[in-house]
Amino acid sequence: AQTVTQSQPEMSVQEAETVTLSCTYDTSESNYYLFWYKQPPSRQMILVIRQEAYKQQNATENRFSVNFQKAAKSFSLKISDSQLGDTAMYFCAFANNAGNMLTFGGGTRLMVKP
Amino acid sequence: EAGVAQSPRYKIIEKRQSVAFWCNPISGHATLYWYQQILGQGPKLLIQFQNNGVVDDSQLPKDRFSAERLKGVDSTLKIQPAKLEDSAVYLCASSFSGRLNTGELFFGEGSRLTVL
Numbered sequence: 001a002q003t004v005t006q007s008q009p010e011m012s013v014q015e016a017e018t019v020t021l022s023c024t025y026d027t028s029e030s031n032y033y034l035f036w037y038k039q040p041p042s043r044q045m046i047l048v049i050r051q052e053a054y055k056q057q058n059a060t061e062n063r064f065s066v067n068f069q070k071a072a073k074s075f076s077l078k079i080s081d082s083q084l085g086d087t088a089m090y091f092c093a094f095a096n097n098a099g100n101m102l103t104f105g106g107g108t109r110l111m112v113k114p
Numbered sequence: 115e116a117g118v119a120q121s122p123r124y125k126i127i128e129k130r131q132s133v134a135f136w137c138n139p140i141s142g143h144a145t146l147y148w149y150q151q152i153l154g155q156g157p158k159l160l161i162q163f164q165n166n167g168v169v170d171d172s173q174l175p176k177d178r179f180s181a182e183r184l185k186g187v188d189s190t191l192k193i194q195p196a197k198l199e200d201s202a203v204y205l206c207a208s209s210f211s212g213r214l215n216t217g218e219l220f221f222g223e224g225s226r227l228t229v230l
Contacts, residue, residue, distance in 0.1 A: 100169070100170075
């Protein structure tokens with residue numbers, strides 16, 4: 001079974017600065033999919049960024065980018081130019097090669113301070 | 115485009131009572147998921163439907179939880195009898211194909227259950 005670990009329960013960052021959220025996972029599969037989801041307070045969870053394990057290039061979506069280290073089974077999320085609206089819970093998630101069986105980490109609560 | 119609809123948003127019951135949650139996925143989405151999110155934890159999959167068939171219910175406590183998606187559209191999750199440890203947010207999500215490598219998973223706002 002796959003496991004996803006987020007070792008930072010809470011983090012804070014000043015507005016306009018950069019923050020990195022950590023995620024590690026464990027799997028025996030060679031191909032799989034990794035995701036970061038954002039869950040704002042009292043609002044629904046939304047997909048932030050997706051990475052396919054067979055692609056070496058790190059995914060980027062505007063201010064959000066990942067550092068995918070396959071050998072280390074590490075998948076961190078970098079948020080540049082942090083904005084107040086980035087305040088949320090962030091969940092790292094893993095899907096198997098078939099693209100199902102989504103497993104979530106425990107989450108990191110990010111607070112962006114003005 | 116309407117999102118995933120869930121009701122009720124909040125429910126407070128006493129232990130041993132029953133409760134039901136309803137979910138209407140995005141139109142055209144074949145796959146529907148129910149997740150349980152206990153405070154401070156990540157969501158845990160309870161059951162996954164593909165149209166009106168169950169794909170995975172391995173983590174559903176079948177002695178007290180049941181779910182159905184009779185017409186392959188909306189779904190109901192029931193808990194009977196509820197226990198204190200069932201206090202959580204119940205998230206419904208849907209996707210077009212169930213293959214998350216090609217499509218997104220869309221979540222509803224959740225139904226928050228408090229068992230006293």
